[in-house]
Amino acid sequence: xKIGLFIxxxxxxxxxxxxxxxxxxxxxxxxxxxxPLDQTCCGQPMGNSxxxxxxxxxxxxxxxxxxxxxxxxxxxxxxxHHVRDNFDAIPQTDEVRHVRxxxxxxxxxxxxxxxxxxxxxxEFNHTVGLHNSCGTLRALRTASMSExxxxxxxxxxxxxxxxxxxRFVTPKRPDECCGFGGTFSVTEEAVSxxxxxxxxxxxxxxxxxxxxxxxxxCVMHQQxxxxxxxxxxxxxxxxxxxxxxxx
Amino acid sequence: MSNKxxxxxxxxxxxxxxxxxxxxxxxxxxxxxxKRDGQMHMLPEWQDLREEASRIKEHTLSxxxxxLEQFEENAKKNGIHVHWARDGAEHNRIVGEILKAHNAxxxxxxxxxxxxxxxxxxxxxxxxxxxTETDLGERIQQLDDQxxxxxxxxxxxxxxxxxxxxxxxxxxxxxxxxxPHLLAEAQRQAARPVILHADAGMTxxxxxxxxxxxxxxxxxxxxxDLSATVPNLHIATIGIERLxxxxxxxxxxxxxxxxxxLGSPITQYTxxxxxxxxxxxxHVVLVDNGRSARLGMEDxxxxxxxxxxxxxxxxxxxxxxxxxxxxGAVYSGPIGAIIDPTFNERKYSTLPYASTxxxxxxxxxPVKINIHEQLYKWRRVLVQHHExxxxxxxxxxxxxxxMGQPKMYRxxxxxxxxxxxxxxxxxxxxxxxxxxxxxxxxxxxxxxxNDWYRKNREKxxxxxxxxxxx
Numbered sequence: 001x002k003i004g005l006f007i008x009x010x011x012x013x014x015x016x017x018x019x020x021x022x023x024x025x026x027x028x029x030x031x032x033x034x035x036p037l038d039q040t041c042c043g044q045p046m047g048n049s050x051x052x053x054x055x056x057x058x059x060x061x062x063x064x065x066x067x068x069x070x071x072x073x074x075x076x077x078x079x080x081h082h083v084r085d086n087f088d089a090i091p092q093t094d095e096v097r098h099v100r101x102x103x104x105x106x107x108x109x110x111x112x113x114x115x116x117x118x119x120x121x122x123e124f125n126h127t128v129g130l131h132n133s134c135g136t137l138r139a140l141r142t143a144s145m146s147e148x149x150x151x152x153x154x155x156x157x158x159x160x161x162x163x164x165x166x167r168f169v170t171p172k173r174p175d176e177c178c179g180f181g182g183t184f185s186v187t188e189e190a191v192s193x194x195x196x197x198x199x200x201x202x203x204x205x206x207x208x209x210x211x212x213x214x215x216x217x218c219v220m221h222q223q224x225x226x227x228x229x230x231x232x233x234x235x236x237x238x239x240x241x242x243x244x245x246x247x
Numbered sequence: 248m249s250n251k252x253x254x255x256x257x258x259x260x261x262x263x264x265x266x267x268x269x270x271x272x273x274x275x276x277x278x279x280x281x282k283r284d285g286q287m288h289m290l291p292e293w294q295d296l297r298e299e300a301s302r303i304k305e306h307t308l309s310x311x312x313x314x315l316e317q318f319e320e321n322a323k324k325n326g327i328h329v330h331w332a333r334d335g336a337e338h339n340r341i342v343g344e345i346l347k348a349h350n351a352x353x354x355x356x357x358x359x360x361x362x363x364x365x366x367x368x369x370x371x372x373x374x375x376x377x378x379t380e381t382d383l384g385e386r387i388q389q390l391d392d393q394x395x396x397x398x399x400x401x402x403x404x405x406x407x408x409x410x411x412x413x414x415x416x417x418x419x420x421x422x423x424x425x426x427p428h429l430l431a432e433a434q435r436q437a438a439r440p441v442i443l444h445a446d447a448g449m450t451x452x453x454x455x456x457x458x459x460x461x462x463x464x465x466x467x468x469x470x471x472d473l474s475a476t477v478p479n480l481h482i483a484t485i486g487i488e489r490l491x492x493x494x495x496x497x498x499x500x501x502x503x504x505x506x507x508x509l510g511s512p513i514t515q516y517t518x519x520x521x522x523x524x525x526x527x528x529x530h531v532v533l534v535d536n537g538r539s540a541r542l543g544m545e546d547x548x549x550x551x552x553x554x555x556x557x558x559x560x561x562x563x564x565x566x567x568x569x570x571x572x573x574x575g576a577v578y579s580g581p582i583g584a585i586i587d588p589t590f591n592e593r594k595y596s597t598l599p600y601a602s603t604x605x606x607x608x609x610x611x612x613p614v615k616i617n618i619h620e621q622l623y624k625w626r627r628v629l630v631q632h633h634e635x636x637x638x639x640x641x642x643x644x645x646x647x648x649x650m651g652q653p654k655m656y657r658x659x660x661x662x663x664x665x666x667x668x669x670x671x672x673x674x675x676x677x678x679x680x681x682x683x684x685x686x687x688x689x690x691x692x693x694x695x696x697n698d699w700y701r702k703n704r705e706k707x708x709x710x711x712x713x714x715x716x717x
Contacts, residue, residue, distance in 0.1 A: 007696045007697075009650075010689075011696060012660075012695045012696045012697055013660060013689075013692070013695055014689040014690070014692060015692075016692055016694065016695055016696040016699055019696035019699075020696065020699060023700075023704075035700050035704070037653075037697065037700070037701065037705070038653035038654075039653065040649075040650045040651070040652075040653055040656045041650040043647075043650070045643070045646060046643050046646065046647045046650075048604065048623070048626070049626060049630070049635075049639070049643050050599075050623075050625075050626025050627045050628075050629055050630040050635065051630050051635070051640065051643035051644065051647065052627050052630070053647075054643050054644050054646070054647025054648075055647060056647070056651075057647055057648060057650060057651020057652070058647060058650035058651055060651065061650070061651050061653065086623070134603065134604070134605035134606055134607075137606075138605065138606035138607070138609075138610060139606065145607075145610060146284060147284075147562065147607055147610035147611045148294065148610055149284065149287045149288050149293060149294075173277070175607070176564050176607075177564050177603050177605035177607065179564065179565075179603060180603065181602070181603030181604060181605070182603075182604075183600075183639075184600070184602070184603050184604075185682065186680070186681045186682055187256060187600055187639070187681075188255070188256045188259065188565070188600070188601060189256070189681040189682065189684055189685065189686075190256065190259055190260035190263050190684075190685065191256070191259045191260075191263065191565050191568050191569055191601075192603075193684070193685030193686050194263055194568050194685075195564050195565075195568060195603075196686065197685075220689050221686065223687070223689070224682070224683075224686035224687040224688065224689065225685070225686050227686075227687040228685060228686050228687050
């Protein structure tokens with residue numbers, strides 16, 4: 001199985017350590033991973049804004065980069081959601097369908113495809129609050145959502161609970177959106193920032209030292225809100241913890 | 248009516264500046280969402296009920312003309328006068344004529360979103376009819392000359408101190424009352440004489456049953472029952488989508504409605520209106536006002552399944568932090584954002600963007616309307632219809648172009664060392680500009696992942712690995 005690694009633009013530019021951890025983790029798990037150098041973006045910002053025709057160039061490039069791989073893995077729920085569910089600015093050829101059907105968010109790839117049962121190298125001696133992005137929670141369904149009253153399940157929690165030393169706390173409103181929302185974060189900046197502050201305070205008051213997430217876009221926003229509001233909490237991508245980061 | 252797009256973002260910013268109101272609003276509605284969850288957990292068949300409700304509504308909407316005619320026929324047999332209103336103006340004219348024929352000058356009414364949609368009150372007042380809202384929240388909003396900010400709890404954005412001030416002005420009560428019971432009593436004392444002397448009463452209708460020609464009104468205050476039964480003339484204004492085919496279907500909706508809305512098992516009053524009372528007259532005005540057109544919209548017709556429970560508003564993190572009035576429309580919150588543009592695309596073109604697309608609304612909706620997917624689809628439609636501000640449209644166009652050209656994209660990122668300063672100017676100054684108002688910018692890093700990979704992995708590999716097309 002040949003894996004193509006997609007690193008979303010904001011991870012590339014602002015959280016390269018999350019990208020590096022994703023690559024190293026997949027390699028530690030014995031995977032054959034390649035990162036096509038000419039990648040940019042999955043097209044989500046244009047798609048989510050309604051400017052779908054403007055997503056065409058990014059989507060076409062994405063397919064050119066990744067059609068040759070058996071599986072495409074990315075450390076981002078929202079990008080995976082875009083590719084899987086909304087990637088239709090370009091004609092739906094066999095190649096495009098192959099790419100869409102074989103794109104995985106990192107957690108679901110580890111949990112459902114590789115079925116990883118141990119991370120012997122991982123130890124994280126901190127108290128963490130898990131932030132499930134809305135993309136992972138309600139689109140990719142990697143965890144149960146409170147709206148449905150379904151039997152609780154959480155793929156990220158299944159993975160994290162295999163890490164030595166880690167402790168968990170649950171905020172009061174675990175499923176509430178943090179307010180990033182792509183361009184929403186700037187077009188509706190006041191509401192967005194308020195949602196972000198409420199989110200980080202909720203985790204902090206629950207006793208979390210760290211907010212861990214499979215989505216760096218939510219983290220970029222939450223971190224900005226926490227720093228401005230003076231909420232002393234740290235942020236880390238789930239790939240980093242699973243790859244053995246100590247802090 | 249002005250066509251100027253509603254500035255939801257600015258109104259929301261204003262709402263956020265008032266901490267006590269904001270906190271109450273957020274917590275009160277979140278409490279309703281939690282109570283709704285509690286009710287859901289008590290019913291193991293909850294998801295089946297939602298599925299069934301959705302199925303019944305979709306079926307009914309797919310045969311709406313037949314069921315409407317069936318209702319009309321049966322209602323007439325019950326002695327109900329049935330009227331058809333194409334739009335708000337026609338509705339108001341019909342109601343005005345009925346009142347005139349009875350020489351009715353004092354109209355009491357219970358809450359009805361359709362009459363808000365039709366902007367009926369000012370129309371009737373011009374004709375010399377005094378219209379009094381009998382629902383507590385709706386009356387507060389009437390006295391304050393505001394639209395309802397929520398479809399179930401119309402004055403939820405107000406604190407008791409606001410209500411005390413309004414009542415002091417109109418009812419001459421003490422402006423310092425803070426006890427909600429005393430305020431409710433003041434409303435009761437003011438409303439009773441008006442109710443007793445009313446010439447006509449008006450209600451909405453939550454459900455209309457085709458096979459029986461009857462309709463159902465669900466309330467908690469009993470004001471609809473007073474409005475409908477104290478005067479001898481009862482007019483019910485109902486949207487054409489409120490139909491269910493059979494009485495047997497009704498139970499599914501009654502079980503879902505109040506549980507979804509307030510988190511209570513049932514409304515205090517669930518009244519079946521089967522015909523005029525002795526010596527009285529009953530009229531039903533069936534209102535289209537854009538509904539038929541919406542039924543023909545492939546991506547948006549299922550919004551007509553809505554039973555107006557407000558669960559999507561209660562759960563919406565944006566609505567809770569911006570208040571219903573910020574939507575500048577009769578219908579606010581997530582459901583408002585997908586139906587308001589059908590009334591006026593330009594004016595409400597901003598509302599589908601007042602969402603993070605988080606999807607909570609869709610999953611609490613008792614009739615399974617895919618609200619957040621419709622928000623997404625509305626954005627596409629609005630852009631196609633040129634209803635996006637020019638600057639944002641251009642930014643997206645340029646960003647889209649850049650994202651298709653990896654070399655240019657890399658060059659843009661690398662203009663200096665990797666930092667925010669290296670972002671393309673148009674991105675930094677147009678798009679990211681408001682980011683920093685209440686938030687710190689992301690931290691600059693020493694190298695991008697792409698650079699790291701080139702340095703640490705590409706060099707270790709044979710040259711063939713970096714093949715790329717173009």
